[in-house]
Amino acid sequence: MLKALTALYSAHSIEDADGFADFHVSVDRAGGLRRWLRPKLYFRVDGEDPFAPLPADQGLPMLEWGMNWCVTGHCHQYLILHAAVLERDGRALVMPAPSGSGKSTLCAALLFHGWRLLSDELAIIDPAAGSLIPLPRAVSLKNASIEVIQRFAGDAVRFGSIVHDTSKGRVGHFAPPIDAVRRSAERAAPGWIVFPRYQPGAVANLARLPRGQAMMRLIENAFNYNVHRHTGFEALANLAQASACRTFEYSDLNQAVALFDRMADGLPLTDTTSSALAA
Amino acid sequence: MSSQGRDWACWALQNLERLPQLTPAQWEPVIRQARRADLLARIAAQLERRGLLDSVPPAPRAHLMSASRVWHAQMQEVGHEAQLIADALRSLNIPVVILKGAAYVLADLPAAEGRLFSDIDILVPRAALAEVEGALRLSGWMSDYKDAYDQRYYREWMHELPPMTHIRRGTTLDVHHNILPITVRHPPDAALLLAQARPLPAFAGLSVLAPADMILHSMTHLFHNDDLSHGLRDLSDLDLLLRHHGGEAGFWQSLMERALELHLALPLAYGLWATHELLSTPVPDAVLEQSELASASRLPRLMHWLWRRVLRTPHHDAALPGAGLAHFALYVRAHWLRMPPLLLARHLSIKAWKRLSQKPQELAAAQPPA
Numbered sequence: 169m170l171k172a173l174t175a176l177y178s179a180h181s182i183e184d185a186d187g188f189a190d191f192h193v194s195v196d197r198a199g200g201l202r203r204w205l206r207p208k209l210y211f212r213v214d215g216e217d218p219f220a221p222l223p224a225d226q227g228l229p230m231l232e233w234g235m236n237w238c239v240t241g242h243c244h245q246y247l248i249l250h251a252a253v254l255e256r257d258g259r260a261l262v263m264p265a266p267s268g269s270g271k272s273t274l275c276a277a278l279l280f281h282g283w284r285l286l287s288d289e290l291a292i293i294d295p296a297a298g299s300l301i302p303l304p305r306a307v308s309l310k311n312a313s314i315e316v317i318q319r320f321a322g323d324a325v326r327f328g329s330i331v332h333d334t335s336k337g338r339v340g341h342f343a344p345p346i347d348a349v350r351r352s353a354e355r356a357a358p359g360w361i362v363f364p365r366y367q368p369g370a371v372a373n374l375a376r377l378p379r380g381q382a383m384m385r386l387i388e389n390a391f392n393y394n395v396h397r398h399t400g401f402e403a404l405a406n407l408a409q410a411s412a413c414r415t416f417e418y419s420d421l422n423q424a425v426a427l428f429d430r431m432a433d434g435l436p437l438t439d440t441t442s443s444a445l446a447a
Numbered sequence: 448m449s450s451q452g453r454d455w456a457c458w459a460l461q462n463l464e465r466l467p468q469l470t471p472a473q474w475e476p477v478i479r480q481a482r483r484a485d486l487l488a489r490i491a492a493q494l495e496r497r498g499l500l501d502s503v504p505p506a507p508r509a510h511l512m513s514a515s516r517v518w519h520a521q522m523q524e525v526g527h528e529a530q531l532i533a534d535a536l537r538s539l540n541i542p543v544v545i546l547k548g549a550a551y552v553l554a555d556l557p558a559a560e561g562r563l564f565s566d567i568d569i570l571v572p573r574a575a576l577a578e579v580e581g582a583l584r585l586s587g588w589m590s591d592y593k594d595a596y597d598q599r600y601y602r603e604w605m606h607e608l609p610p611m612t613h614i615r616r617g618t619t620l621d622v623h624h625n626i627l628p629i630t631v632r633h634p635p636d637a638a639l640l641l642a643q644a645r646p647l648p649a650f651a652g653l654s655v656l657a658p659a660d661m662i663l664h665s666m667t668h669l670f671h672n673d674d675l676s677h678g679l680r681d682l683s684d685l686d687l688l689l690r691h692h693g694g695e696a697g698f699w700q701s702l703m704e705r706a707l708e709l710h711l712a713l714p715l716a717y718g719l720w721a722t723h724e725l726l727s728t729p730v731p732d733a734v735l736e737q738s739e740l741a742s743a744s745r746l747p748r749l750m751h752w753l754w755r756r757v758l759r760t761p762h763h764d765a766a767l768p769g770a771g772l773a774h775f776a777l778y779v780r781a782h783w784l785r786m787p788p789l790l791l792a793r794h795l796s797i798k799a800w801k802r803l804s805q806k807p808q809e810l811a812a813a814q815p816p817a
Contacts, residue, residue: 187472188506192479214479215763242482244513395520 259359270366467502474507487514489561535586566619666718716742
């Protein structure tokens with residue numbers, strides 16, 4: 169476990185200069201007979217274990233999921249969405265989506281293609297400033313996505329241990345790019361909101377999404393909209409207003425990243441709207 | 448600064464003026480322990496009222512602001528929820544008394560500051576229980592427990608219905624007909640509580656307990672509870688209630704008389720001792736002495752030794768030696784007080800059996816609430 173953590177977080181600093189840690193987390197073995205009979209691991213935050221234990225080989229995913237839970241459950245100074253966030257030229261690409269929509273795979277492909285990673289899992293919005301705050305941690309991929317990204321990125325990607333038979337299937341983590349970690353204090357302004365969906369056989373297509381619909385889907389993907397209420401509504405409305413809103417279907421990652429390049433460069437997209445215009 | 452056995456949340460409650468001078472490193476154990484004690488929002492709100500929150504260093508302030516936001520959202524929701532409860536029960540024409548955390552909010556008491564709670568508790572006349580349950584069902588509140596034994600446990604022996612959850616809003620409501628289980632040896636007469644309740648002008652049909660009754664209920668809840676994970680938080684509520692009413696003419700005398708009338712002299716004695724001893728609540732010496740005498744408390748020194756270990760932040764860094772033993776002893780005591788021995792033995796063995804087949808929450812990849 170220590171080896172895996174070192175591999176994933178070698179670029180991070182160990183402790184903040186002012187000596188304040190937000191959370192003390194641990195993954196520990198159960199004591200007593202359990203240790204020998206059926207070893208289980210507990211995730212603890214400041215000594216409390218809010219979740220059911222997991223089998224002894226799932227320590228790393230458990231720690232990652234637990235750390236996400238600390239953020240989504242306790243950091244309500246921010247508005248938090250279930251979304252991957254990347255950046256290019258200071259503008260954020262926010263991709264909210266439920267698990268299984270191909271969000272993480274697309275995020276991984278884009279970060280190996282010149283986009284800066286803010287987070288593969290959590291969009292953290294400063295409601296007052298409207299900017300997106302980076303949280304570059306280990307990137308997690310599941311099942312077939314692991315091989316898909318290995319093929320896409322080649323030697324650039326090195327998975328830490330790959331864990332089998334978790335509640336989400338096979339899970340692999342790789343370290344965030346060093347550049348993303350170094351620039352973790354650098355926020356991004358809203359740029360694009362894209363709702364991705366992996367669709368076998370689909371030609372990569374970015375379609376316009378009316379802002380009202382984008383807004384509703386942002387709310388669906390928010391962890392703590394109920395805590396922010398009025399300010400949360402305003403923050404999401406501002407985010408939708410300041411971003412180009414799109415839905416995205418894809419099956420091929422090379423097509424996908426090429427299309428996102430065009431989008432970032434402000435070139436015409438070959439989606440239904442623009443091809444209709446071209447005709 | 449993080450020495451073993453120090454309760455930093457408890458310290459912070461009594462040293463609010465000194466908090467802005469702490470360094471980020473000194474803040475760390477305060478934030479960690481206050482989060483475990485469910486007191487982050489309370490400390491934030493108290494600092495905010497004194498205009499001190501902005502002087503806290505940014506890293507710990509972020510955690511205080513986060514808790515404060517949750518509290519503010521809850522404050523807005525409680526009024527709305529109370530209105531819906533009043534609407535659901537209006538046609539019954541019965542007294543409906545809001546209890547505990549929600550009551551502090553609706554009555555605009557200092558104990559509302561930073562108080563988080565997960566459900567609303569109401570007190571209604573026992574004779575109206577069936578009608579109340581029916582009316583709440585019509586408005587969308589459904590009983591949580593499907594299990595026949597749990598249903599029987601609540602309905603035959605407890606002072607409340609099984610918790611109800613609203614099918615659309617997901618809010619939880621506990622309907623009480625008394626403030627202690629009907630199986631205790633001398634239950635208080637709930638009619639006395641209802642008779643003295645104070646109407647809430649902004650919510651037609653709803654009221655809160657009179658000040659002395661509200662305090663006695665809070666003490667009874669704390670000193671009869673088998674779950675003491677919020678012990679320090681509840682003690683802080685009591686501290687704020689006693690400080691708020693303590694200066695009113697005749698308050699202490701009426702509090703003691705009311706405790707005797709309701710058979711609650713023992714929780715009163717423990718409550719006054721604990722707030723005074725652990726949170727420096729100003730309680731007149733004569734009142735402390737009289738309440739202890741009136742309580743006929745057996746083994747007060749042993750009991751104080753136990754309560755001192757349990758009414759603390761539930762964090763391993765705050766624990767005193769003997770804490771595990773004290774928790775176990777008071778857990779047994781709570782059940783002992785609640786039920787006659789044979790019934791208790793039966794109940795605990797059924798609970799133990801059922802626990803074997805229970806599953807806690809699964810931790811999996813992040814997922815926003817549905």
